[in-house]
Amino acid sequence: MSKNVSNNETLFARAQLTTPGGVNSPVRAFRSVGGTPRFITRASGPHFWDANGTRYIDYIGSWGPAIVGHTHPAVVKAVQDAAAKGLSFGAPTEGEIIMAEEICKLVPSIEQVRLVSSGTEAAMSALRLARGATGRDTVIKFEGCYHGHADSLLVKAGSGLLTFGNPTSSGVPEDFAKHTMVLDYNNCEQLEEVFKNLGSTIACVIVEPIAGNMNLMRSTPEFLQTMRRLCSQHGALLLFDEVMSGFRVALGGAQSLYGVLPDMTVLGKVIGGGLPVAAFGGRADLMKHLAPLGGVYQAGTLSGNPVAVAAGMATLKIIQKPGFYESLSTQTKKLTDGLTQAAKEAGIEFCADAIGGMFGIYFTSDVPTDYAHMMKCDKDRFNKFFHAMLDAGVYLAPSAFEAGFVSAQHDDAAINETLQCARAAFAKIAAH
Numbered sequence: 001m002s003k004n005v006s007n008n009e010t011l012f013a014r015a016q017l018t019t020p021g022g023v024n025s026p027v028r029a030f031r032s033v034g035g036t037p038r039f040i041t042r043a044s045g046p047h048f049w050d051a052n053g054t055r056y057i058d059y060i061g062s063w064g065p066a067i068v069g070h071t072h073p074a075v076v077k078a079v080q081d082a083a084a085k086g087l088s089f090g091a092p093t094e095g096e097i098i099m100a101e102e103i104c105k106l107v108p109s110i111e112q113v114r115l116v117s118s119g120t121e122a123a124m125s126a127l128r129l130a131r132g133a134t135g136r137d138t139v140i141k142f143e144g145c146y147h148g149h150a151d152s153l154l155v156k157a158g159s160g161l162l163t164f165g166n167p168t169s170s171g172v173p174e175d176f177a178k179h180t181m182v183l184d185y186n187n188c189e190q191l192e193e194v195f196k197n198l199g200s201t202i203a204c205v206i207v208e209p210i211a212g213n214m215n216l217m218r219s220t221p222e223f224l225q226t227m228r229r230l231c232s233q234h235g236a237l238l239l240f241d242e243v244m245s246g247f248r249v250a251l252g253g254a255q256s257l258y259g260v261l262p263d264m265t266v267l268g269k270v271i272g273g274g275l276p277v278a279a280f281g282g283r284a285d286l287m288k289h290l291a292p293l294g295g296v297y298q299a300g301t302l303s304g305n306p307v308a309v310a311a312g313m314a315t316l317k318i319i320q321k322p323g324f325y326e327s328l329s330t331q332t333k334k335l336t337d338g339l340t341q342a343a344k345e346a347g348i349e350f351c352a353d354a355i356g357g358m359f360g361i362y363f364t365s366d367v368p369t370d371y372a373h374m375m376k377c378d379k380d381r382f383n384k385f386f387h388a389m390l391d392a393g394v395y396l397a398p399s400a401f402e403a404g405f406v407s408a409q410h411d412d413a414a415i416n417e418t419l420q421c422a423r424a425a426f427a428k429i430a431a432h
């Protein structure tokens with residue numbers, strides 16, 4: 001293997017020699033859709049290019065962060081300016097205060113916030129804080145929601161209602177999983193029943209208020225209102241994981257759309273603008289339990305890193321420009337309406353949903369509102385569609401159960417080109 005003929009195939013073969021599966025995060029390996037992962041060399045606006053020199057219209061946007069488009073000049077300049085002043089100090093900086101002030105201003109329920117480096121770290125820390133503040137161990141999560149890969153959260157439903165969960169990963173002790181109960185998304189009665197039986201032992205409920213890790217799925221307003229009421233009645237805390245939905249479905253996240261306020265919120269993805277920033281925050285009387293004020297320990301060498309914070313702040317500034325979300329929503333809706341129309345013309349069973357700059361496409365007749373229905377979407381058809389689109393230069397998430405992302409740089413030209421590719425892809429599927 002010569003380094004001179006690097007292309008996707010040779011890079012993937014080479015990567016597998018020194019990196020497990022050739023990737024640093026599993027979904028990148030294309031296992032669900034098959035084929036060779038594309039190795040990306042550069043990006044600009046709504047596009048990126050792979051090692052074979054092929055250009056793609058990008059609909060993952062780094063799984064959400066690239067909301068203003070790739071290599072936005074203001075973000076690149078902020079990073080360059082910050083880097084020139086020093087990469088990391090291990091001591092506080094004013095940039096961290098500015099970012100905390102901005103998050104407290106933008107997210108309705110956050111009074112105080114702590115910065116960390118990944119969504120996993122933020123969710124794990126918020127969970128520890130919830131347990132520390134309540135003095136309780138039990139955590140409730142929902143099937144299909146992802147909250148990073150901390151031990152307590154890699155848990156799936158047990159064999160029946162009111163039983164505790166089973167680990168979804170080897171290496172997670174049963175003793176950890178037994179403190180996590182996994183319930184059905186959008187099922188209010190089940191939640192009522194669990195609180196009736198176990199209410200006084202529940203530390204927190206953690207939920208994606210708009211789910212993006214089982215494809216896109218909206219929660220019903222009743223679902224969020226019910227968990228808010230039950231948590232307040234039973235002294236449990238409500239944690240919204242808005243790592244994906246935050247600054248993505250709306251400037252104030254899903255909580256601003258539903259008007260349901262959690263006790264704590266977990267953020268990531270968009271707030272780093274493409275560099276590693278995540279955060280968890282909430283009521284000041286809860287946040288005071290964190291070290292150095294309180295007994296819940298949490299720390300990080302690179303937390304609030306000045307270069308990462310600069311990228312995040314530059315991004316947060318751009319998304320606050322008047323009309324940003326209106327325009328983002330319009331473009332996303334053009335995409336999903338166009339895809340739906342194209343599928344209809346080809347006679348393919350298909351539907352789509354969009355919220356802000358996030359979308360879901362489903363090979364089924366109605367937009368799923370529960371996990372079981374979502375799992376019934378036609379995965380083979382998705383995989384065929386994915387590859388037809390990829391061959392035509394459109395990069396969708398390489399799994400039927402991931403959401404898609406549109407950036408502010410996806411102009412009419414990019415959307416129209418995508419729809420033209422989609423008409424050909426649907427026609428190809430219909431012919432089989």
Ligand SMILES: *Cc1c(COP(=O)(O)O)cnc(C)c1O
Pocket residue numbers: 117118119120121123146147148149208212213241242243244245268269278
């Ligand atoms: C991506 C994601 C995480 C994990 O964030 P990482 O930065 O990948 O660790 C947690 N929760 C949700 C809802 C996410 O979408």
